[in-house]
Amino acid sequence: MSKFLLLAFRNVFRNRRRTIMTLVMVGGGVTGLLLVGGFFAYMYNGIREGAINNGLGHLQIFNAEHFTRDEVRVLDTGIDNWRQVAASVKTGAHVRGIAPRIEFYGMISNGVKTSVYMGSAVDPDAEKSLGFSTHITAGNNLDTKSGGDVEALIGAGLAKSMNVRVGDGLTVLAMTSDGALNGIDVQIVGIVNSGIKEYDDRYLRITLPSAQRLLQSDRITNLVVGLDATKNTDSVYDELAPSLQGQTQKLVLKKWIDLATSYKQIRSLFNTIYIFIGIIVFFMVLLSSVNTLLMTMFERTREIGTMLAMGTPRMWIIALFMVEALVLGVLGAIAGLAAGNLLASLIDYAGVRLPPPPGSTDPMKFYVLHVPILMAGSSLLVIVSLALASILPAIRASRLQIAEALAHV
Amino acid sequence: MNELAAMPELVRVEAVTRQFPMDHNFVRALDDVSLRVTAGEFLAISGPSGSGKSTLLNLIGCIDKPTSGRILIDGVDTSKLNPTRMTALRLEKIGFVFQTFNLIPVFTAAENVEFPLLVQGVSASERRQRVAAALESVGLSARANHRPDLLSGGERQRVAVARAIVHRPALVLADEPTANLDTHNATQLIDLMHDLNRRLGLTFIFSTHDARLLEHTDRIVRLCDGQIQSDTLTSDTPVAKTTREGASHEQVFAARL
Numbered sequence: 001m002s003k004f005l006l007l008a009f010r011n012v013f014r015n016r017r018r019t020i021m022t023l024v025m026v027g028g029g030v031t032g033l034l035l036v037g038g039f040f041a042y043m044y045n046g047i048r049e050g051a052i053n054n055g056l057g058h059l060q061i062f063n064a065e066h067f068t069r070d071e072v073r074v075l076d077t078g079i080d081n082w083r084q085v086a087a088s089v090k091t092g093a094h095v096r097g098i099a100p101r102i103e104f105y106g107m108i109s110n111g112v113k114t115s116v117y118m119g120s121a122v123d124p125d126a127e128k129s130l131g132f133s134t135h136i137t138a139g140n141n142l143d144t145k146s147g148g149d150v151e152a153l154i155g156a157g158l159a160k161s162m163n164v165r166v167g168d169g170l171t172v173l174a175m176t177s178d179g180a181l182n183g184i185d186v187q188i189v190g191i192v193n194s195g196i197k198e199y200d201d202r203y204l205r206i207t208l209p210s211a212q213r214l215l216q217s218d219r220i221t222n223l224v225v226g227l228d229a230t231k232n233t234d235s236v237y238d239e240l241a242p243s244l245q246g247q248t249q250k251l252v253l254k255k256w257i258d259l260a261t262s263y264k265q266i267r268s269l270f271n272t273i274y275i276f277i278g279i280i281v282f283f284m285v286l287l288s289s290v291n292t293l294l295m296t297m298f299e300r301t302r303e304i305g306t307m308l309a310m311g312t313p314r315m316w317i318i319a320l321f322m323v324e325a326l327v328l329g330v331l332g333a334i335a336g337l338a339a340g341n342l343l344a345s346l347i348d349y350a351g352v353r354l355p356p357p358p359g360s361t362d363p364m365k366f367y368v369l370h371v372p373i374l375m376a377g378s379s380l381l382v383i384v385s386l387a388l389a390s391i392l393p394a395i396r397a398s399r400l401q402i403a404e405a406l407a408h409v
Numbered sequence: 410m411n412e413l414a415a416m417p418e419l420v421r422v423e424a425v426t427r428q429f430p431m432d433h434n435f436v437r438a439l440d441d442v443s444l445r446v447t448a449g450e451f452l453a454i455s456g457p458s459g460s461g462k463s464t465l466l467n468l469i470g471c472i473d474k475p476t477s478g479r480i481l482i483d484g485v486d487t488s489k490l491n492p493t494r495m496t497a498l499r500l501e502k503i504g505f506v507f508q509t510f511n512l513i514p515v516f517t518a519a520e521n522v523e524f525p526l527l528v529q530g531v532s533a534s535e536r537r538q539r540v541a542a543a544l545e546s547v548g549l550s551a552r553a554n555h556r557p558d559l560l561s562g563g564e565r566q567r568v569a570v571a572r573a574i575v576h577r578p579a580l581v582l583a584d585e586p587t588a589n590l591d592t593h594n595a596t597q598l599i600d601l602m603h604d605l606n607r608r609l610g611l612t613f614i615f616s617t618h619d620a621r622l623l624e625h626t627d628r629i630v631r632l633c634d635g636q637i638q639s640d641t642l643t644s645d646t647p648v649a650k651t652t653r654e655g656a657s658h659e660q661v662f663a664a665r666l
Binding site for chain 2: 003004006007010011014302303305306307308309310311312313314316402403406407
């Protein structure tokens with residue numbers, strides 16, 4: 001068997017120029033897949049961490065009913081004893097902090113014009129401690145120390161529509177949890193531009209006490225849990241989920257991935273693009289390898305005839321060609337992995353910048369992550385491709401008529 | 410002829426015809442050929458180009474099938490064998506020497522000689538021993554680790570002979586073995602094959618129109634237009650006495666190689 005492998009290995013290097021060309025092609029495929037996949041992985045990481053740090057958090061706690069029915073009244077499906085829940089969760093391992101939130105909606109008025117808003121109430125200190133950022137284009141963030149219970153942030157589109165700026169006052173109207181209409185006066189301290197027009201046209205953020213005063217309720221919509229690292233999400237989830245079962249109210253714990261709809265959509269889109277690139281590489285390697293291996297078979301016709309004449313079983317000839325293709329595939333994959341990782345490191349070192357993506361003003365960093373699963377996957381892809389490419393030449397070689405093969409010039 | 414008749418028959422060709430399609434007709438490369446070869450013979454098939462020498466060798470070597478007639482190798486009717494058993498028969502009973510040597514270029518001389526043993530599944534230690542003996546018998550022990558491109562034409566053909574005999578076949582078929590060799594190397598090769606024939610009792614059948622080779626043969630079968638024109642015994646066949654005394658071919662071979 002070792003001699004058989006030796007024969008296959010030596011045959012691979014028989015026509016060095018052709019072997020090098022094949023290795024360049026196979027290795028190029030692997031390198032391309034590593035670079036594209038590594039960049040996509042970096043992009044996914046950026047989007048994921050961006051979503052988490054922009055307020056999604058790693059985990060969120062809701063009243064179980066929040067997902068089973070629509071609210072008849074605001075905070076109808078909110079959490080009652082949230083301070084107690086927050087206190088118990090906060091002591092858990094890897095938990096960096098907890099931020100209570102209220103999601104509500106209503107009307108906003110400047111005395112002349114009234115518009116619809118989608119409101120979010122937060123504890124500014126808790127948000128700050130978790131590092132949650134808000135894209136403020138004018139003014140400042142909410143701050144409880146400077147009388148935060150009357151401060152408000154509004155979206156750039158809403159501010160434009162209402163013709164207000166930082167320092168102006170607004171009246172925020174909403175239905176209380178009892179069904180009555182209530183209103184509070186707030187002062188605009190900052191303008192927010194998230195880059196998503198639909199969001200900015202309706203965005204309002206006030207402090208938690210203001211919202212509770214407005215909605216006449218001590219409930220909150222959810223608790224956002226921030227962890228020390230995203231990789232700990234699953235382990236903390238596994239630990240926290242059972243402990244929430246002991247609460248008087250039925251609560252559910254959601255991971256960030258369950259709530260990050262746009263992240264999942266983007267990831268799904270780019271994964272599809274990546275699979276498409278993978279298919280192109282697969283067929284590129286397959287078709288060109290079939291050609292190369294058929295040429296090899298043609299050149300070695302007499303040699304194959306000799307082996308068959310000497311009593312070599314035809315299956316050996318098939319195996320020989322397939323092993324040669326596998327050797328080529330493995331060597332190509334190794335070359336591709338080396339080149340891909342080297343290029344990725346060079347690109348990362350060079351700090352290449354791409355034009356800003358839609359909705360952003362900052363250039364995007366072209367950074368390529370070294371992802372082991374991509375290395376294994378792309379290597380396997382080209383090896384399988386070469387193995388498949390060898391089937392036709394191998395079968396044709398094994399079916400050669402010995403007398404004709406021996407007379408081949 | 411009486412001596413030949415008394416010896417064990419190794420090859421029997423019975424009324425064999427081989428036709429090849431050409432354009433819309435058939436060309437008859439062999440036409441009703443019958444031939445018997447006994448163990449230990451050193452037999453030349455001679456004739457002009459296109460006379461059917463290589464076709465007859467291919468048929469005896471079981472790498473082609475007759476259109477009609479049958480061929481028996483060591484008593485086995487090859488027309489009744491399926492491809493797998495035919496392959497096994499070639500592996501066990503026949504060694505080939507080709508005009509263009511046909512060595513595997515990426516293997517060394519020793520590895521080339523070892524190849525039939527690899528296919529036979531012989532153990533590594535026995536392979537080493539038999540390869541060394543085969544290379545020694547063709548005088549190439551010192552060149553064992555050289556690849557074919559570093560060997561002369563004569564050396565390559567001797568490696569091919571070692572490869573043909575290493576698995577102790579009953580029959581060695583050589584198709585124009587001296588055609589690509591100069592006189593010196595051709596003479597050396599003829600002497601080597603004749604020596605193996607005498608020493609080991611190996612049966613050699615080769616096609617040739619090389620007069621140098623014909624001078625050394627015991628029997629010459631002349632072909633012309635696919636038919637046997639003459640079958641001449643040129644000397645008292647030097648078949649090994651042991652073979653005549655009843656020892657099997659393999660016993661003789663194993664004892665002497």
